[in-house]
């Protein structure tokens with residue numbers, strides 16, 4: 232049993248850490264995040280220049296190779312400074328590229344993966360609809376009807392993050408209503424975001440304000456046959472292959488934020504003075520950081536366990552759901568205590584605690600809510616399905 236990164240992974244982590252410190256200082260990320268609906272192109276350009284888009288994409292398709300553990304290491308280090316802006320790298324890397332990699336045809340892999348690896352092609356995920364994200368199958372109204380040479384999509388999507396800047400939308404729509412189970416008859420498309428009939432509207436939100444989450448209307452949008460990903464009608468079954476990936480990657484973003492909170496809290500406790508000395512000598516505050524350090528360790532162990540199982544192709548649905556739940560709750564609790572430790576400065580837009588706090592909060596809601604994740608964990612204990 233080995234709980235350590237191997238030498239190659241440690242070298243990769245150290246290289247990413249150095250890059251993050253040099254190229255993405257926290258104060259710079261803070262300024263970028265507050266630019267509401269203004270895509271942080273500068274940040275994207277730096278990622279592209281460093282070649283990090285290739286992480287997790289096989290070398291034969293122009294990527295750098297590496298498994299989910301490598302992706303986790305990158306996301307953790309990146310989110311330590313970037314917090315929720317980590318999505319800028321993540322959405323294409325662990326959703327778009329993984330979807331094409333898992334169930335795209337050889338022709339689609341050749342066509343899309345090198346472009347993604349080079350940072351020339353970005354995807355947004357367009358699954359959630361206004362009627363609901365948790366019970367997506369019931370809420371889903373988007374349809375794709377067969378036409379000559381392709382499909383015509385109509386419907387609405389909501390909360391699609393970066394849909395206004397990505398080149399393609401990874402979108403699900405019902406292609407067959409006449410099915411025995413609601414999980415059948417749904418298909419996945421890579422929809423060019425500049426297609427005729429698409430309108431996107433950025434929505435105001437609490438965190439990651441620079442990365443727009445959008446509502447989308449699709450009005451008779453034509454998508455050619457070769458942009459359907461995977462088998463027709465099987466999207467729900469295909470998607471389950473990437474869900475663990477997404478949950479594990481979200482957990483690594485949470486762990487990066489816990490790292491960021493902890494280092495800022497300890498630094499501040501060493502310099503801030505009260506009652507004749509640094510506030511770091513107060514036991515109440517020491518207990519706060521001790522708690523955060525314990526949450527960090529627990530999250531790290533669970534995360535790398537789940538990521539290793541996923542990398543080895545072993546079942547890990549419950550481990551991924553547990554990790555995502557714990558990681559998001561600890562990240563929120565850590566940022567909340569971080570604000571208390573910094574006092575008024577914790578609430579100030581001039582420090583990062585408020586940014587970690589706002590960005591971490593989303594991850595208790597999505598991509599799967601923690602209530603739903605708990606349902607799945609309970610089900611794995613042999614209890615009846617509650618939904």
Ligand SMILES: Cc1cc2nc3c(=O)[nH]c(=O)nc-3n(C[C@H](O)[C@H](O)[C@H](O)COP(=O)(O)OP(=O)(O)OC[C@H]3O[C@@H](n4cnc5c(N)ncnc54)[C@H](O)[C@@H]3O)c2cc1C
Nearest residue numbers: 356357358359363364365390391392444597598600602618
């Ligand atoms: C900022 C942001 C970015 C997002 N980005 C994307 C994106 O890029 N692409 C995308 O497709 N989606 C995205 N989402 C959508 C996200 O995945 C959904 O918000 C999430 O799945 C929850 O769906 P909902 O908001 O419709 O809540 P609802 O489904 O309406 O749930 C409301 C509440 O009911 C609870 N609930 C529902 N069913 C059960 C049950 N059976 N048992 C217990 N509790 C239950 C939920 O846990 C929640 O607390 C984003 C959302 C936000 C806020």
